[in-house]
Amino acid sequence: MDPVRNPFAPGAGTPPPELSGRWELIEQARIAFDRLKLGRPVRGLIAVGLRGVGKTVLLNEFRLMAQERQYFCLSLEAHEDKSLPQLLVPPLRRLLLDLDRLGALSEHAKRALRIFKSFMGSLRVKYGDAELTLDIDPEAGTADSGDLEVDLPELFTAIGKAAQDRQQHVVLLIDELQYLSEAEMSALIMSVHRITQLGLPIVMFGAGLPQVVAIMGRSKSYAERLFDFPQVGALKASDSIDAIQKPIQTEGEEIEPAALDEILLWTQGYPFFLQEWGYQTWNSASASPIAKADVQTATQKALNRLDEGFFKVRFERLTPREREYARAMASLPGAGPYRSAEIAQALGVASQSIAPTRNNLIAKGMVYAPAHGDTAFTVPLFEQYLRRVRPD
Numbered sequence: 001m002d003p004v005r006n007p008f009a010p011g012a013g014t015p016p017p018e019l020s021g022r023w024e025l026i027e028q029a030r031i032a033f034d035r036l037k038l039g040r041p042v043r044g045l046i047a048v049g050l051r052g053v054g055k056t057v058l059l060n061e062f063r064l065m066a067q068e069r070q071y072f073c074l075s076l077e078a079h080e081d082k083s084l085p086q087l088l089v090p091p092l093r094r095l096l097l098d099l100d101r102l103g104a105l106s107e108h109a110k111r112a113l114r115i116f117k118s119f120m121g122s123l124r125v126k127y128g129d130a131e132l133t134l135d136i137d138p139e140a141g142t143a144d145s146g147d148l149e150v151d152l153p154e155l156f157t158a159i160g161k162a163a164q165d166r167q168q169h170v171v172l173l174i175d176e177l178q179y180l181s182e183a184e185m186s187a188l189i190m191s192v193h194r195i196t197q198l199g200l201p202i203v204m205f206g207a208g209l210p211q212v213v214a215i216m217g218r219s220k221s222y223a224e225r226l227f228d229f230p231q232v233g234a235l236k237a238s239d240s241i242d243a244i245q246k247p248i249q250t251e252g253e254e255i256e257p258a259a260l261d262e263i264l265l266w267t268q269g270y271p272f273f274l275q276e277w278g279y280q281t282w283n284s285a286s287a288s289p290i291a292k293a294d295v296q297t298a299t300q301k302a303l304n305r306l307d308e309g310f311f312k313v314r315f316e317r318l319t320p321r322e323r324e325y326a327r328a329m330a331s332l333p334g335a336g337p338y339r340s341a342e343i344a345q346a347l348g349v350a351s352q353s354i355a356p357t358r359n360n361l362i363a364k365g366m367v368y369a370p371a372h373g374d375t376a377f378t379v380p381l382f383e384q385y386l387r388r389v390r391p392d
Contacts, residue, residue, distance in 0.1 A: 307388070
């Protein structure tokens with residue numbers, strides 16, 4: 001099989017050749033975007049799921065849909081080393097300058113720029129080593145208190161009015177939402193609430209690990225009325241088969257049912273793993289139809305790539321104590337979730353003594369709490385990696 005024609009694309013946020021099992025969410029986004037254009041009320045959407053289930057792929061698809069409609073699209077990725085204002089300032093500055101350049105003089109656009117200047121000054125926001133500046137006087141008394149929960153809603157309101165005045169629509173996309181602090185999340189939710197109440201043409205879509213639902217709920221209880229929280233998980237068997245079979249058939253080749261079954265056995269329907277097994281299987285096959293033996297040859301290559309990349313990168317971020325905690329989880333039977341008392345017993349310590357380590361792992365996005373007293377890995381099949389490669 002010609003590796004140049006290999007249709008599979010394992011990667012971080014790389015669009016797969018066949019976007020199986022996600023059409024309902026894509027249709028939900030389409031309806032939201034079209035309602036936004038008509039000025040109808042729109043609920044945001046927060047895709048929630050484990051690593052490798054395609055949340056970023058969905059956000060990229062939403063971005064393309066917004067761009068096709070010529071909406072302004074702001075794409076951000078939250079992470080541990082930058083505050084929400086630092087993430088927001090560069091794209092918001094670009095958006096406001098673009099709105100200001102459209103058509104005739106707009107007082108709403110000019111005012112939004114002045115308020116933005118106030119916002120930057122109050123928080124002393126810097127991007128890298130350089131402070132972003134605007135050659136305009138700030139709007140004193142608006143978005144300049146230094147309190148993000150007060151200032152950000154005022155800024156979003158001004159931006160929404162400027163966009164409305166220019167008959168433009170804005171889509172805000174934020175990935176890895178779980179890395180925002182509760183105060184930042186609260187300010188963001190309050191801002192979305194404000195623009196929703198005023199009917200302004202801005203909608204927010206996002207994605208995050210399972211704990212993002214609890215973070216948003218703790219930040220503002222009404223978050224559940226502003227957003228839908230679809231669970232993005234492993235694909236159904238039929239969708240998993242389509243994700244492998246259709247790209248192969250598009251290339252004029254075939255794969256045997258036993259080979260498909262073998263891929264599903266190893267990947268458990270997780271989209272990133274499907275792409276990895278599909279990629280390695282194609283390269284391992286000498287001819288069409290692809291057989292079960294080809295998948296068996298590819299499996300060790302796929303595991304090696306995952307162990308040295310996808311899994312290892314996440315394990316290397318952990319402190320020695322966090323690694324011990326993760327190994328203790330993996331020493332327990334099954335794929336989790338695991339009870340805190342059982343993890344403590346495996347470590348030979350009291351349950352309350354491991355709470356700080358657990359909290360650190362949650363903050364790093366390595367584990368989450370599906371229920372009170374339970375802990376599970378956010379990375380599918382991570383417990384198998386630890387048992388296979390890092391047992392002690």
